Amino acid sequence: MKIILYPKELLEMAWRKDKKLYVDDDAAEPPKCLRCGAVLAAHLPINALSRYANVYICESCGMDEALRDAARKPIPLEEWEAIKQGWLPKPEKGRICCLTTNCTFEEVFQHTYTPPMQIIKRPVSEVVYSRSDYDGYKWWTTWHNERGQKPAPELVAEIDKFQNTLFKLPAFRTLDTMKRFCRYAQPTNGTTEFNLYSETEHLYIWIRLITRFRDYNVYVHYYDKNAVEGTQ
Ligand SMILES: [Zn+2]
Known part of the structure; x- marks a missing residue:
């Protein structure tokens, strides 16, 4: 059994895969920003490391996070495009248990x-x-x-x-x-x-x-x- 924090660890798993598209910090075909869906900058350091998950997000999402963080009004990870639109594979039932912030029972x-x-x-x-x-x-x-x-x-x-x-x-x-x-x-x-x-x-x-x-x-x-x- 594996217990993961949903959706943070799901996003981090997706990013670990996306990151492989960058070779020496550059990607011929950059992946999508998991937070907003825009295409990430081809040069990795131009993007921003999210404050809430170990994931690179696009430059404007980085700015938006900083502003919202200052106002203490972050967007919940559940609202990120990758989660809302269901891009990511669902965790395997039975083997992986998710810790979530909403009660389904x-x-x-x-x-x-x-x-x-x-x-x-x-x-x-x-x-x-x-x-x-x-x-x-x-x-x-x-x-x-x-x-x-x-x-x-x-x-x-x-x-x-x-x-x-x-x-x-x-x-x-x-x-x-x-x-x-x-x-x-x-x-x-x-x-x-x-x-x-x-x-x-x-x-x-x-x-x-x-x-x-x-x-x-x-x-x-x-x-x-x-x-x-x-x-x-
Ligand atoms: Zn973005």
Whole structure:
């Protein structure tokens, strides 16, 4: 299993391929700007390195990014032409899990129950969730199973695989790397909390990232797709 940050890493993969058209900084047939679709300058250094992905964009996009950056109003990577127009190959389902900033499984949060002795409602499809904190040296994780039911072995295997792969990402090396990574996550009303979403074959996954030191920093919630569909 591979986990990639969508669409940033997809754009970077595309650029690594496009870059091969440049030989000693010059291209006979330059590729298209992934941000706006215009043809890039034939001489590589005339283009600009994006501030948001390791990708060269055209000169005017470089200028536009700088202006928007100063105004703190960047164009989200999802709005780049290459993504909007669907030029890039879709990541292979099953093998590559995408971390995205938009939730495609809102229905999970519509079917809830209240566990005994608790006030907070939880989705009926929640299998387990993990809670992790970074103490300055390492991550500490505890697992929570509010339903008290033993998850099916195939779910356990998927959860283990996803969780291990996630925490091996460079983004989770320390709390500082996670903080930087959060500029690619979905912001919330709180300035220190962010969301990311993903899915595997049998599970929807919601990740809450909290950048406050000495607090819980990562919650990963796993929802059984079958249980979601079963409630409709
Ligand atoms: Zn451009």
